[in-house]
Amino acid sequence: xDNYAKLAKDNLxxxxxxxxxxxxxxxxxxxxxxxxxxxxFGQPCILSPSEIKLGGITPPGVIGILLSLYALNATxxxxxxxxxxxxxxxxxxxxxxxxFASHTEQILVPTVQRIKTKIDLIVQRFSGEAAPSSVSGxxxxxxxxxxxxxxxxIIYEADEDFPPSVVCxxxxxxxxxxxxxxxxxxxxxxxxxxxxxxx
Numbered sequence: 001x002d003n004y005a006k007l008a009k010d011n012l013x014x015x016x017x018x019x020x021x022x023x024x025x026x027x028x029x030x031x032x033x034x035x036x037x038x039x040x041f042g043q044p045c046i047l048s049p050s051e052i053k054l055g056g057i058t059p060p061g062v063i064g065i066l067l068s069l070y071a072l073n074a075t076x077x078x079x080x081x082x083x084x085x086x087x088x089x090x091x092x093x094x095x096x097x098x099x100f101a102s103h104t105e106q107i108l109v110p111t112v113q114r115i116k117t118k119i120d121l122i123v124q125r126f127s128g129e130a131a132p133s134s135v136s137g138x139x140x141x142x143x144x145x146x147x148x149x150x151x152x153x154i155i156y157e158a159d160e161d162f163p164p165s166v167v168c169x170x171x172x173x174x175x176x177x178x179x180x181x182x183x184x185x186x187x188x189x190x191x192x193x194x195x196x197x198x199x
Contacts, residue, residue: 004061008052011068016049026074028147040067041145041193042125047071062185069182070146077176079148082132084169087184091175096184104187105166107195112155112164114198122194137167145190148177153194 016034024031029038035048043055045067052064059067087104088097108115115122116139123129123141131140137154144150150171158164168187175183 004065005058008064008068011065011072012047012049012052015047015068015072020074022076023071023074026076027071036071038147039127039144040070040147041189042127063189066178066182066185066189070149070178073177073179074148075176077148077173079150079174079177080172081142081150081152082134083172084132084135084152085172085174086167086169087187090170090180090183092180093184096181100168100184100187104168104184104191108153108155108166108191109164111195111198112157112166115155115194116157118198122197125193125197126190143190145186146177149174149183149186151187151190 020026023029023036027036027038029036035046037044037046039045040054041063046053047067052059052067054063054067058064087093087100093100119139119141123143126143126145128141128143131137131142131152131154135152135154138157140152140154142150142152148171152169152171154167154169156162156165156167168191170183170187178186
């Protein structure tokens with residue numbers, strides 16, 4: 001068991017050591033005995049006392065930690081999309097802002113045109129929706145990588161004055177459901193999944 005897997009298992013042990021009686025409502029998800037299922041990063045996720053499965057397999061690296069952290073931080077609070085917030089606007093985000101910009105936003109810039117042609121597929125995969133009318137950009141969409149955490153991708157195509165760019169904003173209270181380092185990783189893994197879908 002590597003360090004990532006050990007941390008994920010430690011989080012599971014903490015979760016099941018003090019299991020909320022209403023966890024299925026907090027996630028939200030479906031309860032089946034001691035297991036809980038919900039959709040994460042566009043795939044079925046199952047948490048049980050002994051393991052985490054995502055898309056039927058043990059998730060690699062940090063993903064298992066993210067899923068266990070999400071369950072540990074699950075509350076009855078309802079997610080609020082607006083006002084959308086930049087990652088740097090969340091408290092205690094400063095140590096992660098640089099990595100977030102490079103690993104969540106800038107990695108998508110070379111694929112802006114390919115993303116445009118596959119918006120419908122990407123939105124469907126992540127149980128997403130159209131971006132709110134308050135959002136600008138040449139095109140934009142909202143994705144739901146975790147049931148209570150939503151991301152709004154705002155994309156600007158190249159023109160004669162500016163190169164293409166990508167902005168990723170979070171739902172207003174996303175930090176209520178995940179620690180800041182994990183919240184940055186949610187953005188990174190969502191963007192990496194988009195890259196896999198368009199490349």
